[in-house]
Amino acid sequence: MKKSLICLSCPVGCRLEAVPDGKNDWEVSGNQCPRGVVYARNELTDPRRIVTAVVRSDSELLPFIPVRTDRPLPRRMAARLLNELYRMQIKTPVKCGEVLIKDFDQTGVNIVFSSNSNN
Numbered sequence: 448m449k450k451s452l453i454c455l456s457c458p459v460g461c462r463l464e465a466v467p468d469g470k471n472d473w474e475v476s477g478n479q480c481p482r483g484v485v486y487a488r489n490e491l492t493d494p495r496r497i498v499t500a501v502v503r504s505d506s507e508l509l510p511f512i513p514v515r516t517d518r519p520l521p522r523r524m525a526a527r528l529l530n531e532l533y534r535m536q537i538k539t540p541v542k543c544g545e546v547l548i549k550d551f552d553q554t555g556v557n558i559v560f561s562s563n564s565n566n
């Protein structure tokens with residue numbers, strides 16, 4: 448079955464088409480460079496995303512502090528991560544880059560603060 452995707456690896460945004468090659472892989476066309484093939488194969492077999500969110504804090508000045516994953520997380524796990532983050536209230540101060548959750552669900556992905564709390 449043919450799949451259509453847009454490569455998000457760079458701003459060009461090539462329109463890709465992928466068809467099973469009969470050998471447990473995908474034949475990809477429409478890419479202007481090899482990264483498109485890698486993107487399509489990853490997207491069709493193990494899609495991952497950088498996840499961004501905010502967590503509540505005890506600071507009156509900055510009641511929500513932005514966080515993000517330090518590398519792409521399997522997309523199927525994003526909802527579980529967001530549920531955990533939205534239940535949290537963290538103590539300030541925190542620093543940009545500081546780890547909030549280490550090795551989320553044994554994925555090797557850390558959740559880090561993406562700004563300082565400034566107090």
Ligand code: SF4
Nearest residue numbers: 454457460461480483
């Ligand atoms: S295939 Fe290459 S040129 Fe096209 S969007 Fe992907 S990275 Fe950019």
